[in-house]
């Protein structure tokens with residue numbers, strides 16, 4: 478529904494061609510007869526500061542933030558949640574008491590799926606990657622209750638930095654495994670891919686065997702089945718892709734914008750049409 482009083486929401490990032498947020502949010506607005514419109518607002522990194530200041534003066538009621546602005550946006554907000562601060566990234570911006578506030582619903586979205594999957598907390602988990610997405614995943618696995626966490630990344634220093642921060646903030650030891658040695662881990666474990674390897678539909682971040690893998694979670698949702706997930710399937714290992722995480726983070730953004738969690742099934746149905 479669009480009317481003269483339609484409220485605007487949107488996604489800032491660059492580029493935005495790949496994003497399905499536009500479709501899932503608008504489908505949910507239509508289904509619930511909410512007089513709102515979700516638009517793509519591509520902002521090139523060079524124009525970021527000016528564009529954000531401009532947006533603050535426009536009647537826009539909430540934003541999602543994606544690559545490459547999730548970290549930079551923080552400096553422009555009046556307040557961010559504790560978890561956003563720990564992760565160092567915000568993906569949801571909302572207006573409250575005349576203040577621009579930031580939340581990280583990637584964290585909550587991933588956590589929600591872990592609860593649904595009821596993965597065994599007593600198993601160790603091995604997280605592949607130490608980029609922006611990994612930070613939300615690391616804090617979510619801690620919150621879920623995994624006690625033994627391994628982290629491996631091509632650039633060792635990035636993994637080290639996350640481990641240091643987690644030690645400082647949560648007093649939890651994350652064990653770092655050098656990228657080249659990741660396949661040597663032979664304990665029964667849960668494998669979580671947060672790297673971008675597999676987005677191309679051809680590459681896999683895991684070439685080792687699957688004998689000791691209890692579950693594979695790849696946070697990529699497009700393609701729906703990455704080569705990593707195909708390998709899990711061939712080896713009869715249960716697996717999950719990133720679609721539900723994506724939908725939950727969108728639903729949780731609604732909680733900040735409207736005070737209730739967005740309609741998961743409606744958004745998921747719309748996403749599945751597109752993927």
Ligand code: ATR
Pocket residue numbers: 544605606607608609610611630631632635671672673674
């Ligand atoms: P995001 O915000 O999606 O996590 P990112 O911060 O750019 O994006 O992180 C991408 C992750 O994929 C990183 O862990 C990156 O490893 P580096 O820290 O070494 O860059 C990982 N990655 C991407 N391409 C890779 C490749 N070809 N081999 C190994 N790791 C790769």
